[in-house]
Amino acid sequence: MEILFSGCSGEYWRKNIKDITREYPQHEYKITDRNFLPKDIEFTDVLIAYRLKMEQLENARRLKYIFVPYAGVNNFPLKILSDKNIILCNSHENTIFVAERAISLILALLGKIVYFHNDLKKGDWHREGLYGEYWESIREKKISIIGTGNIGLEIARILKVFNCKILGMKKDLRSDFKLENFDFLTDNLEESLKYGEVVFLTLPLTQETERLINEKNIELLKGKYLVNVSRGRIVDEKSLYDALKNKILKGAALDVWYDYPKEGEEKNKFPSKFPIYELDNVVISPHKGAHTEKAEKRDIQFTIKNLKNLFDGKELENIVDLKRGY
Amino acid sequence: MEILFSGCSGEYWRKNIKDITREYPQHEYKITDRNFLPKDIEFTDVLIAYRLKMEQLENARRLKYIFVPYAGVNNFPLKILSDKNIILCNSHENTIFVAERAISLILALLGKIVYFHNDLKKGDWHREGLYGEYWESIREKKISIIGTGNIGLEIARILKVFNCKILGMKKDLRSDFKLENFDFLTDNLEESLKYGEVVFLTLPLTQETERLINEKNIELLKGKYLVNVSRGRIVDEKSLYDALKNKILKGAALDVWYDYPKEGEEKNKFPSKFPIYELDNVVISPHKGAHTEKAEKRDIQFTIKNLKNLFDGKELENIVDLKRGY
Numbered sequence: 001m002e003i004l005f006s007g008c009s010g011e012y013w014r015k016n017i018k019d020i021t022r023e024y025p026q027h028e029y030k031i032t033d034r035n036f037l038p039k040d041i042e043f044t045d046v047l048i049a050y051r052l053k054m055e056q057l058e059n060a061r062r063l064k065y066i067f068v069p070y071a072g073v074n075n076f077p078l079k080i081l082s083d084k085n086i087i088l089c090n091s092h093e094n095t096i097f098v099a100e101r102a103i104s105l106i107l108a109l110l111g112k113i114v115y116f117h118n119d120l121k122k123g124d125w126h127r128e129g130l131y132g133e134y135w136e137s138i139r140e141k142k143i144s145i146i147g148t149g150n151i152g153l154e155i156a157r158i159l160k161v162f163n164c165k166i167l168g169m170k171k172d173l174r175s176d177f178k179l180e181n182f183d184f185l186t187d188n189l190e191e192s193l194k195y196g197e198v199v200f201l202t203l204p205l206t207q208e209t210e211r212l213i214n215e216k217n218i219e220l221l222k223g224k225y226l227v228n229v230s231r232g233r234i235v236d237e238k239s240l241y242d243a244l245k246n247k248i249l250k251g252a253a254l255d256v257w258y259d260y261p262k263e264g265e266e267k268n269k270f271p272s273k274f275p276i277y278e279l280d281n282v283v284i285s286p287h288k289g290a291h292t293e294k295a296e297k298r299d300i301q302f303t304i305k306n307l308k309n310l311f312d313g314k315e316l317e318n319i320v321d322l323k324r325g326y
Numbered sequence: 327m328e329i330l331f332s333g334c335s336g337e338y339w340r341k342n343i344k345d346i347t348r349e350y351p352q353h354e355y356k357i358t359d360r361n362f363l364p365k366d367i368e369f370t371d372v373l374i375a376y377r378l379k380m381e382q383l384e385n386a387r388r389l390k391y392i393f394v395p396y397a398g399v400n401n402f403p404l405k406i407l408s409d410k411n412i413i414l415c416n417s418h419e420n421t422i423f424v425a426e427r428a429i430s431l432i433l434a435l436l437g438k439i440v441y442f443h444n445d446l447k448k449g450d451w452h453r454e455g456l457y458g459e460y461w462e463s464i465r466e467k468k469i470s471i472i473g474t475g476n477i478g479l480e481i482a483r484i485l486k487v488f489n490c491k492i493l494g495m496k497k498d499l500r501s502d503f504k505l506e507n508f509d510f511l512t513d514n515l516e517e518s519l520k521y522g523e524v525v526f527l528t529l530p531l532t533q534e535t536e537r538l539i540n541e542k543n544i545e546l547l548k549g550k551y552l553v554n555v556s557r558g559r560i561v562d563e564k565s566l567y568d569a570l571k572n573k574i575l576k577g578a579a580l581d582v583w584y585d586y587p588k589e590g591e592e593k594n595k596f597p598s599k600f601p602i603y604e605l606d607n608v609v610i611s612p613h614k615g616a617h618t619e620k621a622e623k624r625d626i627q628f629t630i631k632n633l634k635n636l637f638d639g640k641e642l643e644n645i646v647d648l649k650r651g652y
Contacts, residue, residue: 107430127592266453
């Protein structure tokens with residue numbers, strides 16, 4: 001088979017590609033950056049990639065498998081892959097780190113960590129009134145977690161240490177279904193938005209979840225905090241900006257965005273066409289959920305292991321349902 | 327008895343003072359700000375105060391009890407109180423919030439929350455290299471907690487959710503002593519500084535702990551993170567600045583300081599004579615550990631309850647050992 005590694009750079013990838021090349025010399029291995037041309041993939045059977053444009057697939061007459069060293073597959077043309085009967089596998093090894101980032105971000109938001117840091121740097125102690133300005137503790141807060149996949153489960157597990165009361169929203173919920181660390185489960189979005197003092201978004205971006213939070217239901221988040229570590233477009237961009245600006249939302253911690261930098265723009269690209277990033281009641285983060293050394297290594301290890309499953313005729317893990325999109 | 331409330335302003339204090347005045351009308355109650363004069367305290371039997379200067383005590387011929395609605399009592403002239411046989415009680419109701427703040431600060435430091443926030447605001451995504459710049463997960467890190475009082479115990483309890491390996495340092499340690507959530511205990515400072523990848527300082531400021539970390543032992547923290555939520559002066563000021571500037575310390579999260587604002591300086595007072603606050607590898611916070619609404623209310627409730635213990639002839643809680651200083 002011909003194996004194409006696209007965008008798999010860095011020392012750890014190099015080591016792993018070298019190892020598998022030696023271990024399975026019967027296959028042919030090619031390495032390219034993420035912007036490979038249609039002709040590069042003409043005879044490829046297996047693609048390892050972080051993203052893929054429709055046009056890159058045009059000449060892919062032999063492609064049967066794609067391995068994504070990541071959880072979110074919204075940067076792949078899923079409909080076309082489905083039509084062509086291509087199997088796509090992802091990796092969930094980074095999910096515990098995304099959950100940790102969600103916790104770090106909400107504690108920073110409630111704790112006014114960024115706001116106090118930047119002001120103390122200028123000599124301002126926020127000491128108005130008797131004791132000075134308060135921060136908010138997460139202890140015993142009511143929490144809604146929209147999406148009870150691996151990330152949602154891990155966030156719930158961590159928050160239980162602070163004695164939070166936790167609602168989970170899961171679609172296609174059976175009435176007898178239970179999940180550890182969740183006090184309630186529901187499949188009702190309105191109920192979920194109403195319940196939590198803090199609402200976490202931890203669900204994949206699909207046609208169904210795009211603009212799940214929008215101008216019609218964002219009012220339900222009045223006085224609450226929103227944390228998004230999944231994908232920006234799950235929340236309607238203008239509704240989010242308006243709700244933050246008009247203090248409907250008390251605050252938001254955002255790791256995921258609407259506008260991402262193309263190559264060369266990494267130091268000069270605002271993450272939204274609305275100045276969400278200029279508001280005082282946000283903590284913003286440049287999509288860093290999985291960007292720890294351990295997370296990247298685990299994702300690479302898992303991807304290589306799954307590739308070996310294919311080589312060895314074993315069952316593949318984490319096959320994505322291309323219709324559902326996760 | 328004459329009861330003097332000093333610096334006990336704010337709505338919640340007012341309500342509680344009003345209530346106790348009604349409930350125990352046999353006593354005389356006076357209210358003053360924190361800068362009361364020696365003559366104001368001449369006939370006071372019981373003082374409730376957040377701080378006290380030696381000079382304020384000069385005429386206090388009847389003073390027998392002081393209640394501090396806080397944990398740290400280093401702003402009281404303990405030697406003189408001891409000589410005069412005055413009993414001092416503090417409150418530990420805020421300790422779980424100080425622990426939460428320590429966790430929020432270390433997650434912000436390891437997660438580069440402030441640094442990424444401020445840069446994304448300018449359009450910089452920190453995307454150098456393959457995946458961009460990493461942040462560090464706290465998961466499975468080795469932790470040293472210097473001081474196993476209430477704050478240290480709570481930090482250990484929270485960190486166990488991230489599967490950290492935790493050393494606690496406690497003085498006068500008996501060999502058979504065990505503490506939940508700690509993997510090891512020691513009374514050896516050098517061992518404690520060497521062990522942790524993250525070192526938390528959670529001990530009271532006393533003559534014994536002042537400059538506990540100094541130019542002689544700070545080298546032991548090479549490549550590590552330091553979190554101080556107790557009192558600034560436990561770490562020698564210049565040694566801390568030098569170690570951070572020269573990247574001996576990898577980073578520090580600091581809620582406690584060397585220079586505090588006097589009245590009127592709250593918006594214009596740098597927290598150290600060294601520009602620690604200008605370094606990139608710090609997260610700084612204006613001594614906010616206990617500044618949550620819940621913490622303040624619990625401290626006030628506890629102080630009132632202890633005052634009632636006195637009125638009712640019951641045993642007082644949290645009597646500070648004036649020689650040890652906590």
